[in-house]
Amino acid sequence: xxIISNANLQVKIKSRESPLSRLMRWLFIFIFDLFSGWxxxxxxxxxxxxxxxxxxxxxxxxxxxxxxxxxxxYRWMVIGLSFMILFAIYPMLFTIYVxxxxxxxxxxxxxxxxxxxxxxxxYLPNTGKAYQWTAYKSPDNVYVLWxxxxxxxxxxxxxxxxxxxxxxxxxxxxxxxxxGIPEAxxxxxxxxxxxxxxxxxxxxxxxxxxGQTVQVxxxxxxxxxxxxxxxxxxxxxxxxxENGDVFYDVNGTYTSRTSGKQIVPGYQAxxxxxxxxxxxxxxxxxxxxVQILSWNFIFPILSxxxxxxxxxxxxxxxxxxDFPLKKVFRTLLLVPYTIPAVITIxxxxxxxxxxxxxxxxxxxxxxxxxPPWTSEPIWAQxxxxxxxxxxxxxxFMLITSGALQSISTELYEAAKIDGANSWQTFRNIxxxxxxxxxxxxxxxSYIYNFNNFGLIYLFINGGPPISGATTQAGHTDIxxxxxxxxxxxxxxxxxxxxxxxxxxxxxxxxxxxxxxxQFRFTNMWEEVSKNA
Amino acid sequence: xxxxxxxxxRLSTSQKFMRRFALVIKLIVAVIxxxxxxxxxxxxxxxxxxxxxxxxxQSLIPRNAGLVNFQKLLNDPxxxxxxxxxxxxxxxxxxxxxxxxxxxxAAYAFSRLRFAGRINILKAIMLxxxxxxxxxxxxxxxxxxxxxxxxxWLGLETHAGLIMVYLGGSMGINIWLMKGFxxxxxxxxxxxxxxxxxxNWQTFTRLLLPLLRPILVVVGILAFIGTYGDFVLARILLSxxxxxxxxxxxxxxxxxxxxxxxxxxxxxxxxxALPVVIVYLLLQxxxxxxLTVGAVKE
Numbered sequence: 080x081x082i083i084s085n086a087n088l089q090v091k092i093k094s095r096e097s098p099l100s101r102l103m104r105w106l107f108i109f110i111f112d113l114f115s116g117w118x119x120x121x122x123x124x125x126x127x128x129x130x131x132x133x134x135x136x137x138x139x140x141x142x143x144x145x146x147x148x149x150x151x152x153y154r155w156m157v158i159g160l161s162f163m164i165l166f167a168i169y170p171m172l173f174t175i176y177v178x179x180x181x182x183x184x185x186x187x188x189x190x191x192x193x194x195x196x197x198x199x200x201x202y203l204p205n206t207g208k209a210y211q212w213t214a215y216k217s218p219d220n221v222y223v224l225w226x227x228x229x230x231x232x233x234x235x236x237x238x239x240x241x242x243x244x245x246x247x248x249x250x251x252x253x254x255x256x257x258x259g260i261p262e263a264x265x266x267x268x269x270x271x272x273x274x275x276x277x278x279x280x281x282x283x284x285x286x287x288x289x290g291q292t293v294q295v296x297x298x299x300x301x302x303x304x305x306x307x308x309x310x311x312x313x314x315x316x317x318x319x320x321e322n323g324d325v326f327y328d329v330n331g332t333y334t335s336r337t338s339g340k341q342i343v344p345g346y347q348a349x350x351x352x353x354x355x356x357x358x359x360x361x362x363x364x365x366x367x368x369v370q371i372l373s374w375n376f377i378f379p380i381l382s383x384x385x386x387x388x389x390x391x392x393x394x395x396x397x398x399x400x401d402f403p404l405k406k407v408f409r410t411l412l413l414v415p416y417t418i419p420a421v422i423t424i425x426x427x428x429x430x431x432x433x434x435x436x437x438x439x440x441x442x443x444x445x446x447x448x449x450p451p452w453t454s455e456p457i458w459a460q461x462x463x464x465x466x467x468x469x470x471x472x473x474x475f476m477l478i479t480s481g482a483l484q485s486i487s488t489e490l491y492e493a494a495k496i497d498g499a500n501s502w503q504t505f506r507n508i509x510x511x512x513x514x515x516x517x518x519x520x521x522x523x524s525y526i527y528n529f530n531n532f533g534l535i536y537l538f539i540n541g542g543p544p545i546s547g548a549t550t551q552a553g554h555t556d557i558x559x560x561x562x563x564x565x566x567x568x569x570x571x572x573x574x575x576x577x578x579x580x581x582x583x584x585x586x587x588x589x590x591x592x593x594x595x596x597q598f599r600f601t602n603m604w605e606e607v608s609k610n611a
Numbered sequence: 612x613x614x615x616x617x618x619x620x621r622l623s624t625s626q627k628f629m630r631r632f633a634l635v636i637k638l639i640v641a642v643i644x645x646x647x648x649x650x651x652x653x654x655x656x657x658x659x660x661x662x663x664x665x666x667x668x669q670s671l672i673p674r675n676a677g678l679v680n681f682q683k684l685l686n687d688p689x690x691x692x693x694x695x696x697x698x699x700x701x702x703x704x705x706x707x708x709x710x711x712x713x714x715x716x717a718a719y720a721f722s723r724l725r726f727a728g729r730i731n732i733l734k735a736i737m738l739x740x741x742x743x744x745x746x747x748x749x750x751x752x753x754x755x756x757x758x759x760x761x762x763x764w765l766g767l768e769t770h771a772g773l774i775m776v777y778l779g780g781s782m783g784i785n786i787w788l789m790k791g792f793x794x795x796x797x798x799x800x801x802x803x804x805x806x807x808x809x810x811n812w813q814t815f816t817r818l819l820l821p822l823l824r825p826i827l828v829v830v831g832i833l834a835f836i837g838t839y840g841d842f843v844l845a846r847i848l849l850s851x852x853x854x855x856x857x858x859x860x861x862x863x864x865x866x867x868x869x870x871x872x873x874x875x876x877x878x879x880x881x882x883x884a885l886p887v888v889i890v891y892l893l894l895q896x897x898x899x900x901x902l903t904v905g906a907v908k909e
Contacts (some may be wrong), residue, residue, distance in 0.1 A: 121761040130757050142843040151724035156717035160732075166779020167739050170747035170754060177749060393644060396637055403638070410892055411645045417891035418884045419840035420860040426651050426880060429873055435666040437654060469647070533842050535901055537862055559745055566749045567847065579662060583746040592744075604749045 096148075108145050112138070116289035126189060129176070133169040137161045179349055181331050184573025186345045190331075193346035195312055197333070200342075202302035202321045203294050207605055210234075210293065212301040214275040215267035221266060223267050225260055226293065226301060236286035236293050236301075236306050237262065272298070345597050354581035366563075367545045367552030375557040378463070379528035383521055385468045391513070392474025395505075398483050409476075414471035416533070424537045426468045454543050456554035463555055467534060471524070473515075482516040483509070522597040535560045557587045658877035666873035680874035681882075691853055692879060695860035698770065699883075702856060703838040706774050710781030711831050717782060717824065718789035719815050723801065733790075736782055744780060745843060751776055752847050773825070773848050775813075777838055785830060792826050829897045836887055857883050 096104075115138045122131035128209040144150045144157045153160070163493045168505065180186075188196065210226035217223075224236040234242040234250070245257035251265040263269055275281060276298035285304065286293045292304040308317040308326070317333050324340070325334035331348025334341045358368070393412060397405050430436045431452045452462040486509065494504045514521075535541055541553035543561045551564045566579035625801055654671070659680050661673035684692050699737010720726075722731060746750065752767075755776065800822075801814045809817070820827075845856045855863070861879055864872070891898065 118761060122757070125757070125760060127685065127757045127761075130754060152720050152724040152729075155720035155724070156732075156782070159713040159717045159786075160661075162713070162775070162778045163736070163739065163782040166751065166776050167742075167747075167752075167782070170744070170750035170779075171739070171742050173750035173754065174747045177753075189679060197694070384802055396641060399634075401634070402641075408641050408645060410895065412648050413892065413895060414649050414888065417888040418652070419836070419858065420842060421842045422880045422884050425862060425876070426655050429876070430654060433664060469651070473648075501781065518815055532745055537842070547795075562746070563748065576753070579749050582820055583749070587742055587746055 099564055104145060108142065111141060111608055115141075124296055129169075129173060133165060140164070153560045154201065174580045174583055177576050178354055178584050179351060180347055180577050181345065181350045181353070182347050182577045182580075183575040185343055186331055186347050186577075188344055188346050190346040190348070193344050196344055197308055197317065197342055198306055198310065199289065200307040201292060202307040203296055203302060204305050204321070205296075209296070209300045209302045211299065212295060212447060213272075214270045214278070214281060214295075215264050216270055217267045220280075221267075221285075222284055222299060224293065224295075225264070227259070231260075236284055238284060239288065241288045242286075242291060252360055252471075337447070342480070350577070354578045355585075357578060358581055366547060367550065367556075370545060370554065371552060371558060371561055373554050374460070374555065375529065378557060379531075382467045382471060382528045382531075383524050385464060386471030386524070387475045387479075387517075387521060389468060389472040390477075391479045393472065393476045394480035394483055395509075397480065411478060413473045415469050416477075420470060420533060421537060423470060424466060424534055427462075427469070428538050453539060456543060459539055459543055459555050459573065463534060463538060466538060467531070470534070474524075478517055478520055479513060482513050485516065486512050519597050522593060526597070527594050529557070529590060529593070530559045530586070531557070532559045532563065536563065558582055562586070655877040655880055658874055659881050661874055663874070680878040684875045684878045684882075687875070689852075690860070690864060690875075692860070692882075694853055694854050695857040696882070698855065699839055699857040702770050702774060703835050706777045706838045707831050707835040709762075710778055710785075710834055711773070712826060713781045714783075714785045714830070715820075715827065716791050716815075718786050718793055719819065721786065721790045722793035723798070724811075733787070736786055737784075740783055744776075748847060749844070751844070755848055766849055768851055768854055770854070775846060776844055776848065777841075785834070789823075789830065790825075792823065796822055826898075829894065832890060832894065833898065836890070839887065888889065 098478055115134055119131045119134050119138065122128075122134065140162060141157055144153045208228070210228050212227075213225040215223045215225065222238070226234045226236055226242070228234075233245060233247070235245045236242050245252055247253070247259065247261045253261040253263040256262055258370040261269075270278070282295045284294070286301075293301050294304055296302045305320060307320055310317055315328045318324070319326070319335075324335045324338060326335050326340075326342055326384075330353065332341050333346035397409055402408070424580055431438050433449060433452050433454070440532070443449050450458050452458050452460075490508050490512075491504060494508055499507070535555055535557055539553070539555055541551075541556035541564065543554055545552045545554055550561075552561060558566070562579045562582045565575045565582070567574065579581075648908045657671050659671055660676040660678070661670070662675050662677050662679045663673075672868060686689070721729060722836075754764070755772045756767050757771070759772065762769055763769075765775065796819065801809075801818055803812045804818055805811075839856075840858060840859045841856075841860060846862070849855055852860070857879075860877065861883060864876060864879070
């Protein structure tokens with residue numbers, strides 16, 4: 080179809096903007112700028128500079144498009160483009176960035192915040208300002224100390240409040256005994272020295288407030304705690320005041336060169352390719368990784384092969400014009416495709432429960448065997464493939480029955496004349512032509528299943544666990560479900576956003592390579608250019 | 612020596628017999644497949660009516676069938692089932708309306724207007740699809756978390772935040788589909804309108820939208836069902852029971868008390884799935900058409 084360009088028509092249209100729509104446009108720009116400007120400012124203030132940056136990009140885009148009339152065509156898509164930048168492109172870039180950092184539990188803070196945290200750490204010095212102490216205890220096991228310093232000043236020390244200079248006989252404090260120590264403090268009874276010295280709780284308690292904390296050091300002495308680490312801003316090192324150990328900044332974690340100890344928390348820092356190197360080399364990760372990767376490639380192959388074969392078989396079955404009740408059968412066979420997958424996966428999970436599920440009841444009564452779907456790796460994998468077959472074949476039934484219609488009947492007639500039997504016809508005519516038509520969809524289905532998180536997660540959560548793996552890895556885990564566990568659910572080892580993002584990027588490259596392959600099959604690029 | 616005619620007749624009766632035989636075999640296969648396809652559905656249908664409500668003690672034809680499970684499900688104070696349905700319908704509805712609007716408007720520009728970067732933006736949209744949003748889970752989570760610290764009603768636990776994330780995917784493959792449909796509408800129609808003095812907007816709303824209505828319905832329904840069935844994003848961004856969508860609610864509900872409350876789960880699954888199944892089966896031809904666009908040339 081030959082199409083006349085309407086570019087010259089547009090020129091007229093531009094000048095036709097009514098006063099009302101002009102007013103609306105500027106009003107929108109005003110409100111949008113007000114809100115997004117405020118948001119960008121707040122994001123910067125909170126230290127989310129990346130977020131501020133991307134919103135600023137959207138801010139600029141929207142303003143350019145709405146102010147300049149030359150950008151008129153973009154006004155039709157500016158909202159969509161904004162959402163795309165915010166929730167598709169930015170997360171992509173952010174994932175790439177995080178993959179090169181150590182972001183995760185223990186490295187969630189900025190450097191300043193982390194140093195502030197670290198410098199709250201204290202220790203009990205062996206020397207230094209000391210107090211004589213006497214302990215008092217309330218009926219509900221709350222302790223209070225009466226402290227006397229070297230100059231004879233006296234204090235009451237409670238947990239969580241500053242040391243309170245107090246003299247015997249003050250309100251709430253009993254009269255002094257022969258040693259100048261009050262007999263009682265209101266609400267507390269005095270512990271005799273022997274009892275107090277053997278009390279195991281007492282030396283653990285930190286009295287006073289942050290900045291001046293007192294702890295019991297020996298039966299006779301209590302001492303003020305000192306900050307454990309001294310920060311040297313020039314050398315960027317921390318020194319342990321107790322034993323002189325020096326901690327150097329290694330990729331955001333202060334680490335001792337002598338003892339190898341690390342200070343928690345570290346800070347969020349760029350660590351280069353460390354996550355990728357860990358991913359491929361760390362012995363703890365490598366074990367499960369080989370297993371996960373190979374299953375990640377095998378699972379979609381088997382899924383696509385089984386769903387395509389069954390779907391094609393059904394399509395061929397109903398390709399027969401004389402088939403009775405064709406419509407009814409087809410509709411019933413489509414049912415698995417129509418139910419939201421989350422629901423059907425859960426139904427199958429119940430039906431395949433090894434102890435209680437109906438499938439196992441049936442196999443038990445027929446073969447006296449109950450397949451261990453959740454505990455044996457090979458059975459778990461078989462279960463997943465079976466469920467995915469049920470979920471996936473109707474799609475290929477729909478697709479292939481459409482494609483079968485499009486194969487010219489002349490070809491079949493020619494084959495018949497040449498004396499080909501039906502298997503030969505199928506093998507040499509139907510299948511090759513079909514594969515050409517649905518090839519891209521097979522690859523798309525492979526890609527979909529390559530990242531079929533919902534199935535793996537909901538059906539079995541990646542289980543059964545791989546023994547000996549230090550992370551939560553299971554025999555049915557694929558990379559994306561492993562990423563999810565690392566990032567959101569890895570109890571014990573803590574969340575590891577950096578490593579999870581690095582794995583995401585590896586997955587992306589695999590998927591991108593497959594997609595390029597798919598583009599080779601389709602003529603999508605040509606179609607765009609054709610209509611240029 | 613039998614005549615040629617007799618041979619021919621014998622052959623054709625045997626062929627007829629073979630055909631019948633093949634048809635019987637095909638019917639048997641079809642019936643087996645139908646059992647495979649709908650057994651899980653029948654099974655939860657029966658479970659939802661079975662008052663014993665336990666996974667282990669269920670039988671296909673329940674004794675004392677009744678609606679006990681539905682009553683329990685809808686009145687369980689620990690499980691705000693109505694709330695979940697309402698959340699799902701609200702989130703999917705808003706997402707669908709907004710994303711179909713965004714998609715259709717952008718597709719109009721790509722189909723009817725000529726501007727710099729048109730082809731490149733179309734290609735970029737395609738390329739971005741390659742990076743599944745699933746892979747950016749961590750980034751999306753952190754982004755929504757940070758946003759929520761500045762604008763609480765867009766943060767974690769909010770439906771507005773979730774809808775925004777869903778809308779990030781509205782400039783997706785659907786643009787290509789929609790542009791394809793728009794390209795099939797002859798341009799002479801809108802050129803005539805423009806010469807009569809209509810603006811682009813008037814041409815779009817008064818002329819093209821009515822023509823697009825059938826396809827908008829299908830795209831809208833597919834978008835609705837897609838959002839309705841989403842589990843992963845909703846699971847990550849929402850963690851309080853009263854905020855769950857139906858899919859998250861059903862999935863987490865089963866996590867805890869799966870075997871004991873099988874009957875209630877089945878009732879919930881039926882209520883959640885039935886509307887979608889009906890819509891799909893009614894529109895199966897249109898949906899099949901939408902699936903094969905661009906891939907299968909007919």
